[in-house]
Amino acid sequence: MAALARSVLVTGSNRGIGLELVRQLAASPQAPQHIFATCRDPDGQELCLLSPTINLLKITINTVDLPSIRRAVQVVESCLEGQGLNLLVNNAGIGSHATLQSVDSQEMLAAFATNVVGPLQVAKEFLPLLEKAAKGAQTTRLSCSRAVIVNVSSKVGSIGLCLGVLEAPMYPYRASKAAQNMVTRCLAAELRDKGILCTAIHPGWVKTDMGTEQAPMTVERSVQGILAVLGSLSQETSGAFLDWEGNSLPW
Ligand SMILES: NC(=O)c1ccc[n+]([C@@H]2O[C@H](COP(=O)([O-])OP(=O)(O)OC[C@H]3O[C@@H](n4cnc5c(N)ncnc54)[C@H](OP(=O)(O)O)[C@@H]3O)[C@@H](O)[C@H]2O)c1
Incomplete structure (x- = not known):
């Protein structure tokens, strides 16, 4: 079986789903040649527990800090030595349980x-590096x-489903x-002709700091499910909203 991608970058990879993504990618027999595990504090405890492998590079990205993103682009570009970036996983996110009574503009x-902005x-x-990968690929x-x-x-962001609002209002998170x-x-529609596929994935309700022990x-x-779905992405799933089992969700 071929590797999922030659190069992968994951944001928020110091804990939760992001950490497990880089852990499983690095442990795979067909590991990508370059795994860029990015987070706000790459020296943090959990990420240090990952055995350093030749193909795993820890880089600082605070997704709400543009200079940190731009510095990371330079590091990634120099590591890739003229090749592009195949897979960008925007995983970093924050939750919020604010209700209609407690919500305020700061939390929104x-x-x-x-x-959203991150x-x-x-x-x-990272678009220039993604475009480079799309242009340099052997396939169209x-x-x-x-x-x-x-x-x-997240499924709770689906307007079509509008799941369990009374039990879990979460206005800032859902919106x-x-x-x-x-x-x-929008990215899927705009980048499709450039050879870049964009998709949204709901990971399920998962035991992490955000998902809780419940x-x-x-x-x-x-993450096993997410990686299988990523391996199956094609023109048909460009611009799709999928769950970790590959089921299509309403927007
Ligand atoms: N767990 C679930 O049940 C569930 C369900 C649906 C969707 N999701 C989505 O899955 C993704 C991962 O969630 P999780 O459950 O793994 O959450 P988590 O355990 O709370 O981890 C969140 C990750 O995002 C990072 N992060 C937050 N703000 C950041 C920023 N400004 N810059 C860089 N990194 C930042 C955190 O880094 P720090 O350690 O520096 O804070 C952490 O690595 C999120 O997008 C979440 O919305 C999760």
Whole structure:
């Protein structure tokens, strides 16, 4: 089986789903040649527990800090030595349980900064490297071995489903994920002809700091599913909203 992609960058990779993504990618027999594990504090405890492998590079990216993104682009570009970046996973995100009674503008804006502006800025800054990968690929088909942007979204951001609002209002989180979904659709439409596939993935309700211990699914199971879905992406799933099992979700 071929590697999922030659090069992969994950944001928010120091814990939770992001950490497990880089852990499984690095442990895969067909590991990517370059794994860029990015987070706010690359010297943090959890990321240090990953055995340093030749293909794993820890880089600082605070997704709401443009200079940190731009510095990371330079580091990644020099590591890739003229090749492009195949797969960008916008995983970093923050939750919020604010209700109609407790919500305020500060919490709304914080959620939008991290969950909408962050992934858009990261995609925008890494676009030249994604375009390079798309142009240099041996195939004209859209896939992770060419160039892909994955935005980690959430089912609770689906306007079509509008799940469990009374039990879990989460206004900032839901609204920001719905807005992030629109960004995904726009990127998919605009970048398709450049050979770059964009998709949104819901990881399930997962046992992480954000998902809490109450969540039914382990992070290992969720990430196994996400990686299988990433491996199956094609023109048909460009601009799709999928869950960790590959099921299509309404926007
Ligand atoms: N867990 C679930 O049940 C679930 C369900 C649906 C969707 N999701 C989505 O899955 C993604 C990962 O969630 P998770 O469950 O792994 O959450 P988590 O355990 O809370 O981890 C969140 C990650 O995002 C990072 N992050 C937050 N703000 C950042 C910023 N400005 N710059 C860089 N990194 C930042 C955190 O870094 P720090 O350590 O520096 O804070 C951390 O690495 C999120 O987008 C989330 O919305 C999760």
